Amino acid sequence: MIESIKNSLAANNWxxxxxxxxxxxxxxxxxxxxxxNNPLKHPRKYQIxxxxxxxxxxxxxxFLYMARYNLTVSKNALSDLMSKESFGIIFGVGAWIYALSFxxxxxxxxxxxxxxxxxxxAGGAALSNIFMGILTYLVVAQGxxxxxxxxxxxxxxxNMYFQSYGAVSIVKVNAPWFHVRERGVxxxxxxxxxxxxxxxxxxxxxxxxxxxxxxxxxxxxxFESLLHNILNVGASPVNLTWFVFFIPAMILIFFVILxxxxxxxxxxxxxxxxxxxxxxxxxxxxxxxxAWELIKKILTNPIILTIAFIEFCSGVLRNGIMHWYLIxxxxxxxxxxxxxxxxxxxxxxxxxxxxxxxxxxxLAGYISDKFFQSRRGPSAAFMYGAMIIxxxxxALVISSAPLALGITVVSILLCVIGVHGLLSGTATMDxxxxxxxxxxxxxxxxxxxxxxxxQSISLGYLVTKNWSYWPLFLLPFAxxxxxxxxxxxxxxxxxxxxxx
Numbered sequence: 001m002i003e004s005i006k007n008s009l010a011a012n013n014w015x016x017x018x019x020x021x022x023x024x025x026x027x028x029x030x031x032x033x034x035x036x037n038n039p040l041k042h043p044r045k046y047q048i049x050x051x052x053x054x055x056x057x058x059x060x061x062x063f064l065y066m067a068r069y070n071l072t073v074s075k076n077a078l079s080d081l082m083s084k085e086s087f088g089i090i091f092g093v094g095a096w097i098y099a100l101s102f103x104x105x106x107x108x109x110x111x112x113x114x115x116x117x118x119x120x121x122a123g124g125a126a127l128s129n130i131f132m133g134i135l136t137y138l139v140v141a142q143g144x145x146x147x148x149x150x151x152x153x154x155x156x157x158x159n160m161y162f163q164s165y166g167a168v169s170i171v172k173v174n175a176p177w178f179h180v181r182e183r184g185v186x187x188x189x190x191x192x193x194x195x196x197x198x199x200x201x202x203x204x205x206x207x208x209x210x211x212x213x214x215x216x217x218x219x220x221x222x223f224e225s226l227l228h229n230i231l232n233v234g235a236s237p238v239n240l241t242w243f244v245f246f247i248p249a250m251i252l253i254f255f256v257i258l259x260x261x262x263x264x265x266x267x268x269x270x271x272x273x274x275x276x277x278x279x280x281x282x283x284x285x286x287x288x289x290x291a292w293e294l295i296k297k298i299l300t301n302p303i304i305l306t307i308a309f310i311e312f313c314s315g316v317l318r319n320g321i322m323h324w325y326l327i328x329x330x331x332x333x334x335x336x337x338x339x340x341x342x343x344x345x346x347x348x349x350x351x352x353x354x355x356x357x358x359x360x361x362x363l364a365g366y367i368s369d370k371f372f373q374s375r376r377g378p379s380a381a382f383m384y385g386a387m388i389i390x391x392x393x394x395a396l397v398i399s400s401a402p403l404a405l406g407i408t409v410v411s412i413l414l415c416v417i418g419v420h421g422l423l424s425g426t427a428t429m430d431x432x433x434x435x436x437x438x439x440x441x442x443x444x445x446x447x448x449x450x451x452x453x454x455q456s457i458s459l460g461y462l463v464t465k466n467w468s469y470w471p472l473f474l475l476p477f478a479x480x481x482x483x484x485x486x487x488x489x490x491x492x493x494x495x496x497x498x499x500x
Contacts, residue, residue, distance in 0.1 A: 015219070019351045023199055026358060030192050031055070033362070039181050049270050050177050057170055057263055058193035060122050060255040064166045065197025066204065067125050067248035071156060072323045073205035074136065076330045077241045078148075081139065084327065086149040088460015091323070093153040094160035095315075095453035099446040101164040106442020109165065113265045114173035119256055121165025126252040128159035133245035141238050164445070171441040176266035179277045190421050195357030202326065202350030205244055212240035304440055306488050307423050308447040310380065313481035314423070315451025317387060318416045320474050322353065324459055325409050328467060332402075345406035352410050353417075360418030368422060376422050381485035383415040387478040390415070395471035419481075420448070451477070 016022075035047055042050075071094075075087045082090075109117035132155045138144040170190075210220060211227040214236060220228060233240055264270040299305065329346040345352065364379040372378045390412045397404040423444065455473070462469040 015221075015347045016351055019199075019203065019348070022351075023196065023354065026192065026354075027196070030189055034189060037182060040179050046267070046272050049272065050267075052262060053177065053264055053270065054170075054174055054189075056255065056258055057118060057173060058189070059196075060118060060252070060259060061166050061170050062193050062197035062200055063248060063251050063255060064122060064125055064163055065194065066200035067129050067159065067245075067252060068163050069198070069201035069323075070129070070205045070244050070248055071152075072326055073202065073209060074132075074241060074244050076327065077209045077239065077244065078136075078140075082148055082152070084464050085460045086152075087327070088456045088458075089149055090152045090156050091319075092453040092456035092460070094156040095319075095449040095456055097157040098160040098164045099449035099453065101161045102168065102442030102446035105164050106168050106440075106446075109168045109172050109442075114169040114171075115259070115263045115265050117165045117169035117172065118259060118263065121162050121169060122252045122256045122259070124162025124165070125159055126249040126256070128155055128162060129245040129249040129252075131155045132159065133242040133249070136242040136245060140241055141236075160449075164442075167445045168442045173263065173265055176274060176277065179275075190361065192358045192361055194421055195354040195361065195417060198322070198357060199350040199354035200248075202353065203348065204350070205248075206347070206350070208244045208247055209239075209241065212243050214239055299443065303488055304443065306484055307376075308444045310384075310481050310484045310488075311420065311423055311444050312447040312451040313384075313477040313484070314416055314420050315448035316455040316477040317412065317451075317474055317481070318420060318448075319452045320455040320459060320470075320477075321409050321412050321416070323456075324463060324470060325349070328463070328470075341403040341406060345410070353413055356410050356414035357417035357421070360414040361421040364418035364422045375490065377485055377488035377490070379422055380419045381482060381489065383419050384478060384482035384485050387412055387415045388475070388482060391471050391475045391478050395468075395475070398468060398471060 031051065034051060038047065071087070071091060075082045105117070132152065135146070135151055135155060139146055139148065174190075207221065207224050208227070211224040212231060212233055214233060227243075228234075231240055231243070266274055268274045326346065326349050329342050332342065360383065364383065367382075368376050368379045390408050394405065394408045394412070397408065459470065459473060462473055
């Protein structure tokens with residue numbers, strides 16, 4: 001039976017069949033979980049309107065991921081035009097701009113509302129991707145000699161500035177719609193949407209690269225063949241790589257138009273009564289805070305600061321695996337040829353990321369709500385502990401066991417995406433409260449991308465010398481994250497602590 005599965009995968013270029021259908025089933029299950037999780041006994045009409053609010057916004061956020069991580073897909077497609085060090089610099093610059101933008105955009109979204117923030121973010125990211133597509137066209141099709149590192153850093157930095165509106169906006173909108181006791185399970189939903197974005201980024205992005213390649217592998221799927229024919233790629237002298245930027249831009253423009261009409265910042269705007277969500281803003285909803293007061297309130301909260309440093313480590317680990325494994329497999333395949341196990345992980349990277357992330361997000365949220373009274377620290381600590389063990393295994397198998405390496409890196413992502421969804425997507429609502437949710441997620445997600453920038457530039461330099469440095473660089477951050485998780489083991493929002 002195993003041999004039959006291997007032969008089937010090999011015949012399909014080691015790609016998992018029906019991956020899109022599987023993702024659709026996951027979305028349906030997500031919707032079922034949402035409607036089943038109703039501890040406050042909301043009326044069915046409220047649940048339906050809440051679903052109409054967060055689901056399209058969640059898809060918008062997922063496609064923002066596609067318009068963010070398409071840089072990794074384009075790096076492999078551009079091959080020698082973008083070196084590993086150039087990629088590290090470009091992504092690092094974008095990550096740090098993303099991180100620093102939160103100092104402005106977090107308080108700004110707390111002031112203007114999540115809906116406006118999401119529209120600005122998705123619209124600006126679409127425009128930035130169009131610019132990167134034009135840049136790619138000039139280099140690939142017109143042969144224009146440009147400093148790839150400089151120009152991509154500028155446009156990708158612009159993209160990441162607008163991307164930074166996404167996370168703060170989605171949390172800002174969701175905070176008034178979900179009670180603290182509902183947010184652990186919702187972190188699973190949030191993690192699902194993040195993971196779906198990874199599927200769009202890597203597998204859909206790679207499908208766009210496949211469809212726009214002049215020399216196809218002969219294994220194009222239905223939609224790849226359709227896009228290949230619509231664009232008349234066969235008549236082009238060069239690969240139409242720029243569509244890896246143009247297509248996400250067009251999708252985002254569609255969602256900007258949709259969200260303009262249906263997204264509401266709170267239940268009151270949708271015709272339902274607002275209610276006390278028992279987060280850190282309870283008793284302060286009538287108090288007016290200036291942007292500086294919000295920042296001060298967040299930055300003087302020791303729990304939020306601890307979460308921020310945990311998420312710094314998450315940024316190092318998540319992107320330190322997510323991007324570099326794909327580049328690693330591409331490089332190994334060029335040098336030595338790729339075996340079946342390497343091709344399996346390489347060609348299904350987005351799907352595997354999504355499944356791992358979705359599983360861990362629900363697991364982390366469920367454990368948090370059901371076993372630890374909505375405390376987020378214990379779930380995060382367990383996952384960080386697992387990452388320490390897995391990174392040690394990664395160091396042992398990196399050069400000798402490709403199957404074990406693939407399983408290990410996917411397992412690391414399972415843990416780190418669960419932590420990220422739980423802390424950035426849920427703890428920010430808990431401890432930032434409805435009043436400061438955007439500022440809180442801005443600070444915490446800012447630290448994620450400070451970590452992302454550190455790993456991007458560091459690993460761009462280190463793996464150019466030797467890939468064995470890769471897990472050794474990651475290990476100290478897993479240990480630090482675990483220790484910090486223990487410090488918030490008992491943390492709960494102040495109003496909820498009083499209630500118990």
